Amino acid sequence: DSGVTQTPKHLITATxxxxxxRCSPRSGDLSVYWYQQSLDQGLQFLIHYYNGEExxxxxxLERFSAQQFPDLHSELNLSSLELGDSALYFCxxxxxxxxxxxxxxxxxxxxxxxx
Amino acid sequence: xxxxxxSPEALRLQEGESSSLNCSYTVSGLRGLFWYRQDxxxxxxxxxxxxxxxxxxxxxxxxATLTKKESFLHITAPKPEDSATYLCAVQALGENSGxxxxxxxxxxxxxxxx
Numbered sequence: 001d002s003g004v005t006q007t008p009k010h011l012i013t014a015t016x017x018x019x020x021x022r023c024s025p026r027s028g029d030l031s032v033y034w035y036q037q038s039l040d041q042g043l044q045f046l047i048h049y050y051n052g053e054e055x056x057x058x059x060x061l062e063r064f065s066a067q068q069f070p071d072l073h074s075e076l077n078l079s080s081l082e083l084g085d086s087a088l089y090f091c092x093x094x095x096x097x098x099x100x101x102x103x104x105x106x107x108x109x110x111x112x113x114x115x
Numbered sequence: 116x117x118x119x120x121x122s123p124e125a126l127r128l129q130e131g132e133s134s135s136l137n138c139s140y141t142v143s144g145l146r147g148l149f150w151y152r153q154d155x156x157x158x159x160x161x162x163x164x165x166x167x168x169x170x171x172x173x174x175x176x177x178x179a180t181l182t183k184k185e186s187f188l189h190i191t192a193p194k195p196e197d198s199a200t201y202l203c204a205v206q207a208l209g210e211n212s213g214x215x216x217x218x219x220x221x222x223x224x225x226x227x228x229x
Contacts, residue, residue, distance in 0.1 A: 042222060
């Protein structure tokens with residue numbers, strides 16, 4: 001158990017809908033990272049927050065947004081969902097701000113299925 | 116274009132048969148290379164961080180090495196419980212000053228037969 005928690009574990013929804021995924025980092029970690037893992041594409045870095053501020057952006061679609069709250073938990077919002085958004089979404093956390101080499105610890109993931 | 120390539124895609128070993136997994140990378144400004152183990156349907160589990168060419172790290176039956184162009188994960192006398200997907204990732208400088216990016220390879224699926 002990495003200490004990173006994610007809810008829900010599974011989510012099934014329809015195209016065009018909006019969902020929110022939640023992540024709580026390990027105790028003491030200030031950084032939260034979001035990743036998407038599809039069968040054919042591997043892990044894709046989406047976005048990184050450090051202590052409430054956005055620090056780095058990867059291949060995140062405009063339909064997706066994220067934020068990190070004062071208690072350091074983070075939410076990933078996915079809207080206007082398409083079939084291709086079906087994937088595993090992982091959250092990871094780390095102690096540092098990402099400018100130094102910083103080990104990331106991953107949560108168990110949320111499996112999103114868009115029908 | 117920055118890229119991380121892992122080979123082979125899949126590997127079947129007999130218990131006790133040592134082998135190596137490869138991670139080759141083409142990135143500008145490598146800051147660190149990470150190895151993770153991922154079991155089906157679960158989140159990646161951290162194994163090693165390597166910072167510079169020539170560095171080596173060991174943990175039980177696993178040993179990771181790093182050169183300027185690639186990293187190897189050596190598995191000595193593997194056991195069936197070592198079966199998993201092994202992921203390699205790099206942290207590299209981003210396009211804009213002060214930014215960075217994380218790039219994962221697609222992994223090597225290892226199956227160790229008893």
